[in-house]
Amino acid sequence: KKGSGDVKYHQGFSSNVMTPGGEVHLALAFNPSHLEIVGPVVEGSVRARQVRRKDIGGDDVLPIIVHGDAAFAGQGVVMETFQMSQTRGYVVGGTMHVIINNQVGFTTSSREDARSTEYCTDIAKMVQAPIFHVNGDDPEAVVFVTQLALDFRQEFRKDVVIDLFCYRRRGHNEADEPSATQPLMYQVISKLPTTRTLYADKLIKQEILGRNQADNMIETYRSALEAGQHVANALVGEPNKKLYVDWSPYVGHDLEDYWDTSVDVSRLQELAQRMRQLPEGFVMQKQVQKVIDDRLKMQTGELPLNWGAAETLAYATILDEGFLVRITGQDVGRGTFSHRHAKLLNQVDGSQYIPLCHVKENQPRFALYDSLLSEEAVLAFEYGYATTIPNSLIVWEAQFGDFANGAQVVIDQFISSGETK
CATH class of the missing domain: 3.40.50.970 (Thiamin diphosphate (ThDP)-binding fold, Pyr/PP domains)
Structure with a gap:
């Protein structure tokens, strides 16, 4: 044993x-x-x-x-x-x-x-x-x-x-x-x-x-x-x-390395179109506007799909299939390299709009929070969250790779050894 x-x-x-x-x-x-x-x-x-x-x-x-x-x-x-x-x-x-x-x-x-x-x-x-x-x-x-x-x-x-x-x-x-x-x-x-x-x-x-x-x-x-x-x-x-x-249902299984995660391209295009539908009169900053407009072109093949577009589409498919998604970290709304733009801000009144909250009617919860500048407590919080709602996707993103060093105790004491302990 x-x-x-x-x-x-x-x-x-x-x-x-x-x-x-x-x-x-x-x-x-x-x-x-x-x-x-x-x-x-x-x-x-x-x-x-x-x-x-x-x-x-x-x-x-x-x-x-x-x-x-x-x-x-x-x-x-x-x-x-x-x-x-x-x-x-x-x-x-x-x-x-x-x-x-x-x-x-x-x-x-x-x-x-x-x-x-x-x-x-x-x-x-x-x-x-x-x-x-x-x-x-x-x-x-x-x-x-x-x-x-x-x-x-x-x-x-x-x-x-x-x-x-x-x-x-x-x-x-x-x-x-x-x-x-x-x-x-x-x-x-x-x-x-x-x-x-x-x-x-x-x-x-x-x-x-x-x-x-x-x-x-x-x-x-x-x-x-x-x-x-x-x-x-x-x-x-x-x-x-x-x-x-x-x-x-979630413990005691052999690891599955191969799994079909594909999604029909027509459904991907529908989800992309849905995420492009913004509230009337919503004014984006011009660089952000270009990022969002380019994503629509990526669905028609006019432009190759980039990381930010693929990532947000992936989250949309998970929500579409009925699973809760929660993402936190120090810069997750925009993305460290200004690549994600999952949270959009109106340049007129400062209001925010999160397209992934509007994938479909009665969709599961999508939570997106730019965290306080903590790694240890925030990652520990997200680990605790994940252990309580197993049928979901919980994401913590380190602002840069070495930022994970500040949360190393969580990785050592919980994440890498949690199932054994």
Whole structure:
């Protein structure tokens, strides 16, 4: 059996649970070891789920991203993801960020080394996101703040941050002894009662719970784990399949190198004619006008077909056959070499017209966005989008080839190894 190249608890999971509001699908993203890179992947997956459900605005699909304090402050992709959060091509109606703030990053805890800002959450101020600092040893305060944060997100459709201020009782991993690098911190931690003990004692003191009841809860939970039983009792035995995508038709196949992708020439000419039909009074810039006029001549054989014309025709045929197409990147409307011109701008009033949105009546969605100047977060977003709507074409275009270098972690951790992992 092949190994995955990653630890098991990075592989993600999904399930359906029953809530007072009805059945809910929970998806835990597969999270590689590279810090924070899964954040924009989740955002892309959420955007695709919203499109699939026609949930533009985010009523039905909520992104929740869990961070470490040191990574939240230190990884640049966090800033990129915040920067895209209110842009047209990437908005998801707000994200809930939960920071498990254990006051140490691997073995870095000294204030002079960890960051230059006062709080690890200060990066969120760039989008005026509310930041709630809450004591992780107070479960009721955590529940209150979580509800408050969710209410804010639902009301204002913007990001919100919960800074769960706590500590790491054990080391960074199973073999780590934290007192070797944080001796004073762990002298204090070793003497602290656990969060569960503190809360149980509080409930017993308030006579809400008896000591025997509290002890029995531990034994019941432990026995269920040892017996291999579910401890999340709200799991749905026969989940509603409409809440998620069935990937089984797309995996486990041999690669097909040869496939007939030809399209009848008469249909190509019809699609080209349709894309040349512009709104009345639409005035193009003169060089763009020549590009568009030449494409019509290419359909009659007066001029040879060039790359830009062939590419836009290819997208038109995919839409014509019923598949969603989404294209993003730093210059995708015009094209880096002024070759694509999939987005046309009226020289009189600045309005835009995208011919590929008008290929036929009731066509699938065609989305075209000139992205913010990010590679890492944008490519990660598009990867997340693609993994959620498999029966579609999702394109990210690097402005030049070496621009892909800035997104290399996405290529390494997801694209090249995604099916294996």
